Amino acid sequence: MAGENSLRKGRRAPYGLLSPGMLWLILFFLVPMWTLLRIALSTKPNAFLPEYEFTWEWSNFSDAVSRFQPELVRSFSYAAAATILCIAIGYPLAYYLAFKAGKYRSVLLAMVMVPFFISFLIRTIAWQTILGQEGPALWFMETFRLVTITDAIGLTSSGAFLNTPQAVILGLTYNFVPFMILPIYVSLEKIDPGLISAGQDLYSAPRQAFRKIVLPLSLPGVFAGTLLTFIPSAGDYINAELLGNVKTSMIGSQISKLFLKESNYPEAAALSFIFMAIITIGVLVYAKLLGTDELSA
Amino acid sequence: MSDRPTDPQLAAAVEMIRRESRRRFLIRSGMGAAALALGPGFLAACGGGSSGGGSDGAAAGDGDSKLTISNWDAYIDEDADGNVSGSGTTIGDFKKDTGIKVTYNKDFNDNDEYFNKIYSPVLGKGKRIAADITVPTYWMAARLVGLDWLEELPLADIPNHKNMVESYVDQPWDQGAKFNMPWQAGISGIAWNPKLTGGDLSSINDLFDPKLKGKVTFLTEMRDSVGLTMFGQGNDPADASLETVNEALDKLKEETDNGQILKFTGNEYLRSLENGDVAACVAWSGDIAQLDPDLGIQFAIPDEGGMQWYDTMTVPKGAANVPAAAEWMNFVYDPENAARITEFVQYISPVKGVQEALEAKGGDAAALAKNTLIFPDEDTLSRVVTFGELSAEDEIEIQKRFNDITG
Structure with a gap:
């Protein structure tokens, strides 16, 4: 009897635990x-007036798409560019932290996180100084006569760094790169070094060992890092507003303007929904491609 | 070109944050909306950046009477510690004189934001909002009067109402100023950095000079940007119609598409102007009055005319303590008290006798009394107008087009 009782309790317990x-x-x-x-x-x-009429007004959705298509495309392209940059910067850094940093590891890890003690807004405004006409970035490039080169490769636009799309992408990358470094670091750090030694014992070259052992085992970290950088950068618009120009606005500022400036809550809500739907579908496709079963790691 | 940034420049960035939150600052208001749209992750990322907006000092008083004021940031005098209700401040003295306990909130960051978050959802449903006095800009006050969301002021209890500068008394939307008492005013004109423009500007159309391509900013405040552009087209913004506004919007769109206008900003234009990223822009007189004169930044009201704006004290419908609100308005319309506020905030005061009161104080205050940005002469005042009243439908349509242009 007692045993049966506790079994029944056991069946209900998960729901109890889930309820909060x-x-x-x-x-x-x-x-x-x-x-x-x-x-x-x-x-x-x-x-x-704060009154709505529920009318199945699907046109809110079509209006929002047709009016804000450029901003939607821009948000996702900037976010994609920033995410790729984050992987390019974050992966090697995380790799170094996990395998090579030795006794400096905790100091270096702290350095990744220390900027978070300063407000997001102030850090972004600081970039205005760094990239501005009188800032160190242009000073450096002008001293070494690099402006024509950077103009040619698209790093600057007619000699200016600030108020360009490039500056927005750079700001996004800077602001979200720690969210890429940390998950990758965690997944790399968990890899048993013995696995790599085992690979070497089986005559794998270091590059092969990396490709066949380290990279697959760190993919869940890359996946998590991508979500943590892509989603907030797509929705961010502080960077676009402070570092960009009139042609770099992103979807967040449009939602805000619809809501606050035009008092058009329905279209603002519709646009938010479209934005979320695109992100959700994108994430699902991405998860399918990268294999979600490893995400639990 | 120049030196690496030094610590003072970093300090300036911090100062900028503080200053930016003062008025009309888009980012702060936008952050709330972004947080709504994106959820807690974004809030966490923004962290301490927006901490300044909350309540500032519900200081003690002896009486039972309470007064809650919602105002813009950095819009009233503070003591040496930055406390708005310290001893010797306007709020401190008001409490001493009247025994009324003041809760002074610096949470009025943006007219539209306050409208869509507080006025409309609360007053629009016939409920009472927390503040007894709010300080919207004149056009928002006009909208509130139109919606019948304001209490009529008990003028009999406000004898100092007579000290109001005449031009504010008879507005078409509030004859006799029965619903509003202006707090501070300012002028929108053009500012430029002579080192980059290579000469002085005099017309609003100088901002469209191809020589300055990509080095010009306008303001996200629709009435300032559109109003000045209308002047440049020979139209009068005081008598705005959908047609003339659209003409100005066409011009702004053209100049934005061809890259002449770099961006539309809130207060952050100041920093770009100081740093040389922007050569010329639409600017607020009060901001330029506070800049370091060594920077050489110039400000002028364009030959065609300038825009005047003012923020004005209003009592929302159903306010808990109308008598205390009246007492406050009477207190700050005393020239001595108004002068103390002017001395600190350096905007144009709508109260008669402030200039004389500052002169009598001597020293720095007397020097302020000579500042033509704070005390414009008759000629200047004759060249500035407030933006004409728009119907609700027109306003929404114009704002929509303006938003599409400003990106």
């Missing part, structure tokens, strides 16, 4: 999502 999380999810994710969806399908007869 489920409650959280329902209250702070599903309910707001539902509200957002309702608003996205409503009309607001008077822009200044």
